[in-house]
Amino acid sequence: MFRVKVCGVTTLDDAAMVADAGADAIGLNFYAKSPRCVTPEFAAQVRDRLGDRVQRIGLFVNEPPERIGQLADECGFTAIQLHGDEPLSMVAELRPWPVVLARRLAGPNTAVFAEELAALPADALPAALLVDAAVPGHYGGSGQQADWQALTDHDQWRRGVPLILAGGLRPYNVAQAVAAVRPHGVDTASGVESSPGVKDPRLTGQFVAAARRALGIGAL
């Protein structure tokens, strides 16, 4: 499972720049309402250009599993990120694709989700759990900070599933976020952009370097 992901790349040059900066995953966003939405053709070009240099995660919001599986085959994703209101049962439906299940957890929602997770058979658990900010009207990419406080005891309930922290992460707060939550990895979309969908090489380099340092994986 990835440690540092930069989500929502929309050009081949940005994809290469993010990989060169030392991120181990990029996100390819298929949510039509996002300014970061890309086409299957673009995702296939990224695969052809970058291959195994970086994990390529296809991000979906409330799409049917059949379409997701078809696009995953076509574009060669290394994992699928479900970032809408998908039920936990979709993780098993998408097998054998590894699923990064995103949830917008805040306050008491966290305990409710922990109970849902507890009820799942071990072979239906996601490959990772990504926690984002809960912002009305947004599925993700809001730039708002997640509820770090609600995640302090995640070791107790996430059943060994790696936790990826997202939501408003930027070069200047990622170290603080890692210290507060102790996630397996981090993900950012808007925090390294000059405008929506346009990654800034300087911010990207700073973010990846700070995240790698904070996660204890060192410089490239």
Ligand SMILES: O=C(O)c1ccccc1N[C@@H]1O[C@H](COP(=O)(O)O)[C@@H](O)[C@H]1O
């Ligand atoms: O980036 C988007 O536009 C987006 C849209 C819909 C669902 C998820 C989206 N991105 C994911 O949102 C989180 C947090 O983003 P940000 O760093 O706060 O801008 C991140 O995990 C992206 O993968």
